[in-house]
Amino acid sequence: MESGHIVKSFDDELNQLHGIIAEMGGLCEQQLALAIDALVKRDRLQAERVIRSDKQIDRLEEEVDNLAISILALRQPMAEDLRSVIAGLKTASNLERIGDYAKNIAKRSEALTQSEQLGNATGTIQRMGNLVQGMIKNVLDAYLEGDGDKAEDVRARDEEVDLLHTSLFRELLTYMMESPGTITPCTHLLFIAKNIERMGDHATNIAEYVHFRVHGHPPGEARQKGDGSSTMVVEPMGN
Amino acid sequence: MVNPMKDMTTEEHPAPLLHAVAQGVPIKISARGVCVSYGDKQALFDIDLDIPERKVTALIGPSGCGKSTFIRCLNRMNDVIENCHVSGVIDMDGVNILDKKVDAVGLRARVGMVFQKPNPFPKSIYENVAYGPKIHGLASNKKDMDAIVGKSLSRAGLWDEVKDRLHSPGTGLSGGQQQRLCIARAIAVRPQVILMDEPCSALDPIATAKIEELIDELKEKFTIVMVTHSMQQAARVSQATAYFHLGQLVEKGDTKKVFTSPDDERTQAYITGRIG
Numbered sequence: 366m367e368s369g370h371i372v373k374s375f376d377d378e379l380n381q382l383h384g385i386i387a388e389m390g391g392l393c394e395q396q397l398a399l400a401i402d403a404l405v406k407r408d409r410l411q412a413e414r415v416i417r418s419d420k421q422i423d424r425l426e427e428e429v430d431n432l433a434i435s436i437l438a439l440r441q442p443m444a445e446d447l448r449s450v451i452a453g454l455k456t457a458s459n460l461e462r463i464g465d466y467a468k469n470i471a472k473r474s475e476a477l478t479q480s481e482q483l484g485n486a487t488g489t490i491q492r493m494g495n496l497v498q499g500m501i502k503n504v505l506d507a508y509l510e511g512d513g514d515k516a517e518d519v520r521a522r523d524e525e526v527d528l529l530h531t532s533l534f535r536e537l538l539t540y541m542m543e544s545p546g547t548i549t550p551c552t553h554l555l556f557i558a559k560n561i562e563r564m565g566d567h568a569t570n571i572a573e574y575v576h577f578r579v580h581g582h583p584p585g586e587a588r589q590k591g592d593g594s595s596t597m598v599v600e601p602m603g604n
Numbered sequence: 605m606v607n608p609m610k611d612m613t614t615e616e617h618p619a620p621l622l623h624a625v626a627q628g629v630p631i632k633i634s635a636r637g638v639c640v641s642y643g644d645k646q647a648l649f650d651i652d653l654d655i656p657e658r659k660v661t662a663l664i665g666p667s668g669c670g671k672s673t674f675i676r677c678l679n680r681m682n683d684v685i686e687n688c689h690v691s692g693v694i695d696m697d698g699v700n701i702l703d704k705k706v707d708a709v710g711l712r713a714r715v716g717m718v719f720q721k722p723n724p725f726p727k728s729i730y731e732n733v734a735y736g737p738k739i740h741g742l743a744s745n746k747k748d749m750d751a752i753v754g755k756s757l758s759r760a761g762l763w764d765e766v767k768d769r770l771h772s773p774g775t776g777l778s779g780g781q782q783q784r785l786c787i788a789r790a791i792a793v794r795p796q797v798i799l800m801d802e803p804c805s806a807l808d809p810i811a812t813a814k815i816e817e818l819i820d821e822l823k824e825k826f827t828i829v830m831v832t833h834s835m836q837q838a839a840r841v842s843q844a845t846a847y848f849h850l851g852q853l854v855e856k857g858d859t860k861k862v863f864t865s866p867d868d869e870r871t872q873a874y875i876t877g878r879i880g
Contacts, residue, residue: 370877441836443863443875581865 375440382432382453383509389425389460390505394498396422396467397564401494404474404557405487412478415471422464429457448581452574456508459567459574463501466560466567473553480550483540489533490554493561496526500568507575516575519568520584526565527591533558534594542599562592632657632797632827633678638692638702640673640682647673651692651853653846655797660819660828662842662859664835666874669848671831675799678829679715680708696797713740716790720802722782724774724789729766732774732785733757736793752792759825760788761818780811787818791826798822800830804837816841835875839863847871 369376396415403412433454436442442450500519507515537551537558576584633655640648648670655661655678663671673682680701682688693700701711713736724732733753734743743749753770757763762784766777774785783803790798800819804812819828819841832838838845839859846856847868855862855871866872 368873368878372877375877443835443839444866444872446876447864 375446378432378436378440379446379449382429382436382450385425385429385432386453386456386460387505387509389422389429389457389464390501390508392418392422392425393460393463393467394501394505396464397470397494397498397501397561400467400470400474401491403471404477405491407474407478409475409478412471412475416468419464419468422461426457426461429453433457445578448578452508452578455574456571459570463564463567466564470557470560473557477550477553483547483550483554484536486533486536486540486551486554489529489536490558490561493526493529493533493558493565496522496529497561497565497568500526500565504568504571504575508571508578511575511579513576513579516572516579517584519572523565523569524591526562527593530558530562531591531593531597534597535599538597538599559594629656629659631655632696633829634693634695635674635677636693636695638674638677638690638694640670640677640688640690642685642689643687647851648677649851653853653856655827655829656844657827658823658825659844660823660830660842661844661846662838663829663831663846663848664833664838664874665848665854667833668850670851671846671848672801674848675801675829675831677702678797678799679712679717680706681717683708713793714795715797715799716793716795717799717801718783718786718790718803721806722779722786724777724782724785726773726775728771729757729774729777729785730770733788733792736789740793742793756788756792757785759791759822760784761814761821762788778811780807780814783807783811783815784818787815787822791822795826797827797829800828802831802833805833812837835863847874849874 396418399411400415402408403415433450436450440446500522503515504519506512507519534555537555540547541551573584631654635651635653635655638648638651638653639646651670651674653674663675665671676682677690677694678701682690690702692702694702696715699706701715725735727735730753733756734749737743737749737752743752754763757766762781765781766785774782777785783806787798787803803819804815807815816837819830822828823843830838830842842859844857845859845862847854847862847866847870849870855866855868857867862871863875866875872878
């Protein structure tokens with residue numbers, strides 16, 4: 366991005382920090398893809414692998430914390446360097462949360478292995494998952510390249526995830542009203558969808574840190590939000 | 605020279621030049637178009653800078669950038685350098701202090717200075733502090749003088765350490781104490797502005813911390829301008845920061861802003877330790 370520090374080991378440490386975050390981001394993408402795949406294929410073993418792998422993300426977050434604290438204490442970074450370390454810390458904690466959500470999806474997909482597929486719900490979840498996976502990938506690219514525009518683009522895409530979530534919420538409520546036997550799988554699916562929606566929110570948080578890192582201030586404009594599920598009421602049929 | 609201010613606001617002098625007030629903070633000193641050259645070599649180019657009243661303003665920049673040259677303009681220390689030519693306007697309380705009609709000695713009573721290396725006079729601690737008030741006629745008797753010396757040493761955070769040996773030589777103090785003695789000497793003549801040219805560069809971290817704490821307290825009463833090579837120090841003690849580079853003022857602003865997201869790439873390169 367710019368010329369290096371006079372003290373080269375400072376550059377090495379910053380690169381190391383970004384390297385760990387890149388690795389965390391890669392793992393998060395993979396965990397999300399595998400968790401949804403386990404859900405679609407009703408694959409219990411794969412779900413278990415996802416649950417186990419989450420520890421690796423947690424370990425990496427710890428590494429980021431330790432390195433960032435040591436950089437703050439020993440290098441006393443200023444300006445872009447300071448923003449870079451702070452953005453790194455916050456990004457890692459958001460990635461860690463994304464990892465947790467993937468793990469939770471895997472757990473719920475284990476619980477769903479016994480149940481039938483419900484309409485197009487899994488398909489919608491897959492679409493949401495693909496979208497969010499793309500957001501995580503692009504926001505990480507934006508982070509590593511210090512590209513504010515790319516980050517802005519990720520922020521804009523969260524609305525689409527929110528809209529899908531809202532429509533899925535409506536669909537699942539309808540199934541539950543039609544047949545109380547679907548309440549267990551539908552509830553799990555609702556939480557899975559909510560998890561993916563939250564992952565999208567974390568990706569947009571990271572996009573905001575990239576903006577802060579590049580421009581020196583948080584993005585000003587409030588982004589469009591499309592999630593209407595929190596206020597939705599579906600009237601029982603026949604009323 | 606009972607009231608140096610009075611001499612400077614006679615009718616011969618022009619009306620107030622600038623009453624720039626940035627973000628509601630009153631401006632103590634306003635420099636406009638200040639150029640300085642040493643013989644053929646120009647050291648400062650067209651500097652415009654407002655120094656907020658009763659705040660600490662840090663001047664930072666690489667060696668030879670002109671920050672010390674600039675601070676020396678503020679009490680006309682450059683007058684004594686042969687071949688040094690200063691132009692432009694430095695407005696302080698409505699008077700252009702660069703005007704030759706302004707008495708430099710009176711100006712220096714209002715604009716005190718503390719240097720990089722502590723330089724107490726080879727006299728007692730008491731006499732070091734009393735010297736300025738004596739020549740400026742600020743005390744009419746011994747009692748007044750004792751009060752000025754006591755107050756100045758207290759303000760400089762040195763009183764408790766030296767009250768039992770006021771008549772021992774100032775040079776017998778530790779480096780940090782000597783620097784605080786120099787600050788006491790500077791504030792004894794009741795200046796409005798204190799200039800500090802790298803006041804801590806010869807001190808250990810503890811003595812540095814004491815001076816920084818002192819600067820923080822002094823800003824309640826005085827306008828402080830300091831040159832420092834330590835970015836951390838500038839960040840710790842100042843409220844406004846100006847970055848000089850090759851004789852130009854590249855960036856000025858709120859210290860928090862300059863150190864978290866400077867506008868100019870040269871500032872960024874300097875404060876993050878990159879090759880500019």
